[in-house]
Amino acid sequence: MLSTRFLSVLAILPIVLSSPVFTNLVLHEQRDDVPDGFVKSSAAPSDQVLNLRLGLVQGDMATLEQRLYAVSTPSSSQYGQHLSKEQVESYVKPAAETTSLVNEWLSANGLTATTISPAGDWLAVSMPVSKASSLFDAEFSVFTHQQTGKQTVRTLAYSIPSALSGHLDFVHPTITFENPFANLPVVFTPKSSPSSKRSKLASRAGPDSCSEVITPTCLQDLYGIPATPATQSTNGLGVSGFIDQFANEADLTTFLQNFRPDMPDNTTFFLAEIDDGENLQDPDDAGVEANLDTQFTIGVATGVNVSFISVGDDFQDGNLEGFLDIINFLLSVENQPQVLTTSYGQNENTISRNLAVNLCNAYMQLGARGTSILFASGDGGVSGSQQTNNCRTFVPTFPSGCPFMTSVGATDGTGPEVAASFSSGGFSNFFAQPSYQSSAVSTFLKNLGSTNSGKFNTSGRAFPDISAQGNNVEIVVGGEFGTVGGTSCASPIFASVFSLLNDELIAAGKPVLGFLNPFLYSTGADALTDITSGTNPGCRTNGFSAGTGWDPVTGLGTPNFAKLRTAVGL
Numbered sequence: 243m244l245s246t247r248f249l250s251v252l253a254i255l256p257i258v259l260s261s262p263v264f265t266n267l268v269l270h271e272q273r274d275d276v277p278d279g280f281v282k283s284s285a286a287p288s289d290q291v292l293n294l295r296l297g298l299v300q301g302d303m304a305t306l307e308q309r310l311y312a313v314s315t316p317s318s319s320q321y322g323q324h325l326s327k328e329q330v331e332s333y334v335k336p337a338a339e340t341t342s343l344v345n346e347w348l349s350a351n352g353l354t355a356t357t358i359s360p361a362g363d364w365l366a367v368s369m370p371v372s373k374a375s376s377l378f379d380a381e382f383s384v385f386t387h388q389q390t391g392k393q394t395v396r397t398l399a400y401s402i403p404s405a406l407s408g409h410l411d412f413v414h415p416t417i418t419f420e421n422p423f424a425n426l427p428v429v430f431t432p433k434s435s436p437s438s439k440r441s442k443l444a445s446r447a448g449p450d451s452c453s454e455v456i457t458p459t460c461l462q463d464l465y466g467i468p469a470t471p472a473t474q475s476t477n478g479l480g481v482s483g484f485i486d487q488f489a490n491e492a493d494l495t496t497f498l499q500n501f502r503p504d505m506p507d508n509t510t511f512f513l514a515e516i517d518d519g520e521n522l523q524d525p526d527d528a529g530v531e532a533n534l535d536t537q538f539t540i541g542v543a544t545g546v547n548v549s550f551i552s553v554g555d556d557f558q559d560g561n562l563e564g565f566l567d568i569i570n571f572l573l574s575v576e577n578q579p580q581v582l583t584t585s586y587g588q589n590e591n592t593i594s595r596n597l598a599v600n601l602c603n604a605y606m607q608l609g610a611r612g613t614s615i616l617f618a619s620g621d622g623g624v625s626g627s628q629q630t631n632n633c634r635t636f637v638p639t640f641p642s643g644c645p646f647m648t649s650v651g652a653t654d655g656t657g658p659e660v661a662a663s664f665s666s667g668g669f670s671n672f673f674a675q676p677s678y679q680s681s682a683v684s685t686f687l688k689n690l691g692s693t694n695s696g697k698f699n700t701s702g703r704a705f706p707d708i709s710a711q712g713n714n715v716e717i718v719v720g721g722e723f724g725t726v727g728g729t730s731c732a733s734p735i736f737a738s739v740f741s742l743l744n745d746e747l748i749a750a751g752k753p754v755l756g757f758l759n760p761f762l763y764s765t766g767a768d769a770l771t772d773i774t775s776g777t778n779p780g781c782r783t784n785g786f787s788a789g790t791g792w793d794p795v796t797g798l799g800t801p802n803f804a805k806l807r808t809a810v811g812l
């Protein structure tokens with residue numbers, strides 16, 4: 243009724259209610275300076291085509307957030323009642339007015355956009371630099387990363403028509419810079435022979451040999467992880483693969499033959515490919531990170547259906563390297579994996595705040611649907627994704643600062659475990675501290691006193707949440723045995739633990755764990771082994787110290803499978 247009326251009024255008064263004026267540009271986003279390591283080289287060629295992404299203001303994320311917490315908090319009456327794909331999309335879908343205003347503005351400028359996300363909140367549109375410069379009152383320039391020589395076209399500020407404020411959330415890529423060091427693969431140190439064949443599996447020798455090299459058997463011993471196969475075919479564990487890191491099947495077979503002789507050596511992963519992703523199988527193409535992530539999920543989450551999601555270079559998300567594409571892909575399918583592990587990330591200060599919020603909201607959506615999202619926290623201690631002393635204040639990593647995912651730090655050694663010195667941890671400058679961690683974090687801050695005062699944001703979301711083994715982890719790459727270290731190891735290991743718990747929950751007719759943090763910081767905390775020594779230095783400081791209770795080095799601690807089983811109600 244109402245809408246018909248409105249339409250007829252429109253029809254009568256076409257001139258008065260004609261298109262809003264899109265000419266009044268107002269500054270929308272800016273960064274104060276060029277990120278460390280980049281220099282402005284020249285103006286961008288005016289005919290260079292920019293493949294831009296427009297993030298529209300999403301419908302009702304505040305209500306979706308409330309629903310996420312209701313289904314993820316153990317004390318809530320709605321715990322475990324995860325939302326369907328359609329329910330989630332109904333909250334995310336931009337208001338009709340938003341979509342039509344943005345399209346009206348585009349068409350007034352001779353442009354047409356394509357919708358690239360299931361809920362319609364992301365649009366893709368291409369235009370030359372000359373057009374983008376006037377449309378957004380921006381100065382697109384070529385920026386060179388000095389150390390790598392990598393060039394990228396960005397602007398330090400852009401504007402949008404005032405009529406679109408509250409509708410157009412952000413334009414990407416504009417002020418977000420790539421982090422050229424974000425995705426350096428973990429370092430692989432070859433060994434002369436596999437260690438476990440000689441001793442560990444034969445004798446199941448305890449902590450001594452595991453203090454030198456970590457195999458699946460060590461993790462089973464240390465954390466009480468069962469070796470019996472999972473039984474539920476609907477239970478899935480997703481492994482993110484980026485930057486042409488391929489998971490090698492022959493290496494997986496060799497790994498299983500040596501470290502899991504009790505498993506069929508033809509156990510493999512389900513391959514999903516997006517953005518023209520591939521999974522090349524030449525031994526030279528074997529990726530250290532991809533092999534680590536598949537070997538330490540398939541080899542630890544015994545019998546769980548592991549999907550390796552290979553994201554190619556044909557990004558739909560505009561130089562986000564597939565970070566958003568993989569989530570949009572999982573949001574687009576009905577039966578997404580119940581656990582997702584990702585060992586990639588970057589420094590928070592390289593990303594625009596609006597874009598970071600949008601990506602974080604994508605994790606919120608997947609979490610509301612019942613997926614546990616785990617990311618490695620980073621390998622630079624308090625200095626971010628890579629170790630450096632070249633920072634005045636601590637550098638939080640992304641997406642660890644997002645409150646809707648679970649950040650995994652690393653430990654070292656087995657008798658007892660201590661914090662790994664590279665384990666990134668700290669406090670976000672973008673995301674406020676969520677209430678689920680306020681008690682744990684305020685206890686930490688009280689005990690910390692004035693140490694490192696002024697170097698971090700005490701009101702930010704604190705990370706990591708949990709931790710697991712991250713050093714001297716043995717894998718096979720290109721037929722060679724060797725060890726790797728990094729929080730990249732810890733995320734797939736802890737993800738495997740949650741997948742095995744989910745398997746038992748499904749078998750018992752119970753809902754899967756979904757978004758983990760409200761559980762971890764409440765009934766789950768006592769089911770973790772608190773790590774109480776070690777530090778994560780960086781930025782010319784000793785960083786933070788692990789201690790009793792939560793800390794920004796190892797979070798709440800490492801898994802104790804038997805206690806977790808009880809804590810989740812099995």
Ligand SMILES: *[C@@H]1O[C@H](CO)[C@@H](O)[C@H](O)[C@H]1NC(C)=O
Binds near residue numbers: 475577
């Ligand atoms: C494993 O998961 C993938 C993706 O959901 C699915 O297509 C495949 O059929 C599953 N495999 C088994 C053996 O259940």
Ligand SMILES: *[C@@H]1O[C@H](CO)[C@@H](O)[C@H](O)[C@H]1NC(C)=O
Binds near residue numbers: 506508509510
């Ligand atoms: C693995 O090998 C077993 C026995 O040789 C066979 O029954 C099974 O189908 C194989 N599985 C796969 C995934 O190839």
Ligand SMILES: *[C@@H]1O[C@H](CO)[C@@H](O)[C@H](O)[C@H]1NC(C)=O
Binds near residue numbers: 670671673674701703
């Ligand atoms: C500190 O974090 C809050 C979010 O909790 C943010 O709003 C604020 O801008 C941050 N301060 C700085 C200096 O980054």
